[in-house]
Amino acid sequence: MNTAAVKDHIVQWLKDYATQSGMNGFVIGVSGGIDSAVTSTLCAETGLDVLCLEMPIHQAPTQVSRALNHIEWLRENYPNVRMTQVNLTPVFDALIAALPPVANEEERFMSLANTRARLRMTSLYYFAALEKLLVAGTGNKVEDFGVGFFTKYGDGGVDLSPIADLVKTEVYALGEYMGINKAIMEAAPTDGLWGDDRTDEDQIGASYPELEWAMEQDALGKTPGDFQGRKKEVFEIYTRLNRANKHKMVPIPVCNIPLSLK
CATH class of the missing domain: 3.40.50.620 (HUPs)
Structure with a gap:
């Protein structure tokens, strides 16, 4: 950088x-x-x-x-x-x-x-x-x-x-x-x-350098099955939190009403 x-x-x-x-x-x-x-x-x-x-x-x-x-x-x-x-x-x-x-x-x-x-x-x-x-x-x-x-x-x-x-x-x-x-x-x-x-790290279970690595692997389309040991553990932590907290990272969902109902 x-x-x-x-x-x-x-x-x-x-x-x-x-x-x-x-x-x-x-x-x-x-x-x-x-x-x-x-x-x-x-x-x-x-x-x-x-x-x-x-x-x-x-x-x-x-x-x-x-x-x-x-x-x-x-x-x-x-x-x-x-x-x-x-x-x-x-x-x-x-x-x-x-x-x-x-x-x-x-x-x-x-x-x-x-x-x-x-x-x-x-x-x-x-x-x-x-x-x-x-x-x-x-x-x-x-x-x-x-x-x-x-x-x-x-x-x-x-x-x-x-x-x-x-x-x-x-x-x-x-x-x-x-x-x-x-x-x-x-x-x-x-x-x-x-x-x-x-x-x-106490709360997440992984350090920031580990999470940065996992974020890069996720962007490459990797899955937990691609890794073993600590790397697999970290990647599973990352993907679990990413899924669970997705609602924070996307726009607020809006219920769009069809024009036919208005």
Whole structure:
């Protein structure tokens, strides 16, 4: 990958899109992970207004510190960057208290994890509408179009996706080129939705390089029967998640009414 050229291309694409849309710039949630760090830096490079939101919900201190350190670095290097902290923990807790109890606690736990992402999306769009900004998405290609590892109408609810055509290893290459700090570069990827230290790999069962390989094999028309051992296991993980999460990756189905019925 020609990292410098890719960076310049994305920055120009962001700037052109915002300008043609008549918007002032971008708002982005900064989590302390590589995807949001790279995306926020690309937005900052446009010279347009960039509002970084740090939105903890029972967040691990290490995630908060990485996010704040990155935002401080952005503000030191880009005068167009601002930040606002929105503590969503009491909002989340109040919502839990208002919801009725359920029998299956495991399903409830998963639903509440996705609710965290949707509360953050709501906050991003509040500031977007208030200040005429575009919500910049942070999903990469494997997450958005491979295994569907995002929350529908949560972190998937955005106006534009600057890095969604880059796989995770390419995002890391871009981060290294742009000087993203070492703590973020070395941190294990996590969605930060659980209030503990579980990583993306813990949840998925495969690393991002493995998933990138599986995504390439799937595009070539391979099947699980073409592989053995760990490769077969990874490919089965990829294809299972791809099927299960397809509803996130395709347009909302519309029931078209025949003209004869109207």
